[in-house]
Amino acid sequence: MSDGQKYLVTGGAGYVGSVVAAHLLAAGHRVTVLDDLSTGHRVSVPEGAEFIEGRIQDVARWLDSSYDGVLHFAASSQVGESVAHPEKYWSNNVGGSMALLAAMRDAGVRTLVFSSTAATYGEPATSPITEDTATAPTNPYGASKLAVDHMISSECTAHGLAAVSLRYFNVAGAHGSYGERHDPETHLIPLVLQVAQGKREAISVFGDDYPTPDGTCVRDYIHVADLAEAHLLALTAATGGEHLICNLGNGNGFSVREVIETVRKVTGHPVPEVTAPRRGGDPAVLVASAERAKDRLGWQPTRADLAGIVADAWEFVRQGE
Ligand code: UDP
Numbered sequence: 001m002s003d004g005q006k007y008l009v010t011g012g013a014g015y016v017g018s019v020v021a022a023h024l025l026a027a028g029h030r031v032t033v034l035d036d037l038s039t040g041h042r043v044s045v046p047e048g049a050e051f052i053e054g055r056i057q058d059v060a061r062w063l064d065s066s067y068d069g070v071l072h073f074a075a076s077s078q079v080g081e082s083v084a085h086p087e088k089y090w091s092n093n094v095g096g097s098m099a100l101l102a103a104m105r106d107a108g109v110r111t112l113v114f115s116s117t118a119a120t121y122g123e124p125a126t127s128p129i130t131e132d133t134a135t136a137p138t139n140p141y142g143a144s145k146l147a148v149d150h151m152i153s154s155e156c157t158a159h160g161l162a163a164v165s166l167r168y169f170n171v172a173g174a175h176g177s178y179g180e181r182h183d184p185e186t187h188l189i190p191l192v193l194q195v196a197q198g199k200r201e202a203i204s205v206f207g208d209d210y211p212t213p214d215g216t217c218v219r220d221y222i223h224v225a226d227l228a229e230a231h232l233l234a235l236t237a238a239t240g241g242e243h244l245i246c247n248l249g250n251g252n253g254f255s256v257r258e259v260i261e262t263v264r265k266v267t268g269h270p271v272p273e274v275t276a277p278r279r280g281g282d283p284a285v286l287v288a289s290a291e292r293a294k295d296r297l298g299w300q301p302t303r304a305d306l307a308g309i310v311a312d313a314w315e316f317v318r319q320g321e
Pocket residue numbers: 170186187188189191203204205206207217218219256279282
């Protein structure tokens with residue numbers, strides 16, 4: 001067992017938050033999950049974590065000086081919804097994070113790991129994407145996360161916060177009984193698995209005329225457990241007065257058609273596909289350079305194999321059958 005720190009995990013009933021909470025507990029830390037269950041699930045909160053059902057905007061009610069740090073996942077995270085209802089994203093993501101930073105300042109909690117996103121970069125012309133790539137989000141979701149990153153930077157400079165923002169590429173896979181259950185589901189791998197399960201007739205391929213080898217979009221899929229490990233390393237790497245920003249991805253791009261083919265191989269089920277029009281705002285290629293995470297956090301992903309990522313997600317969805 002380690003020295004057992006005490007951490008608040010906001011949004012710890014969601015996909016990534018629950019996997020990180022489970023990793024913190026396994027490492028011997030104490031964990032309190034704060035989640036309003038608007039998109040999270042009570043059953044996803046790991047056993048052994050204290051659970052508070054409450055809004056991030058009210059975090060000051062519960063945060064006190066007994067905490068060694070905060071891991072902040074509580075946010076709205078659907079791109080399409082953010083275009084239709086931007087006010088929700090400013091309120092939950094920016095407003096919620098403002099409330100959190102104020103509560104941390106008041107309580108004297110000075111370590112933060114923030115769940116940021118590749119959506120802060122928008123549609124960069126160069127690949128792979130480094131942290132020096134210009135940020136130019138193309139939707140309110142990415143803009144709200146970028147605004148929080150700016151807020152955190154200034155908090156570090158002005159008030160000595162120790163913070164790490166982790167910019168995720170395409171998170172996938174599962175960690176035992178913790179996996180992805182969005183409603184509505186919009187992500188490629190869970191949708192293709194629903195087709196393999198017979199719950200959906202076919203997978204729509206959103207555009208096959210992109211400037212990529214097979215014409216479909218290329219993404220960098222990262223296993224949620226590799227991602228979780230980076231959060232624990234970030235807690236150790238966080239330094240007072242510095243805002244460290246790190247991309248998290250494997251640096252390997254897979255096309256939509258390669259993902260579908262991998263699901264066929266892993267599941268042994270047929271997966272009919274239909275070509276559909278492009279989805280608005282989808283860049284052709286998004287691949288990370290995660291050199292900084294390796295260098296500064298000592299992070300080394302060990303589950304980069306796409307078939308392994310899909311196999312873990314497949315095992316998770318079959319538990320729910
Ligand atoms: N995609 C697709 N059909 C679907 C869902 C997604 O072709 O039913 C494509 C989508 O256009 C993108 C890739 O799969 O190129 C990954 O999409 P996802 O929503 O999983 O993640 P994103 O890259 O948008 O964060």
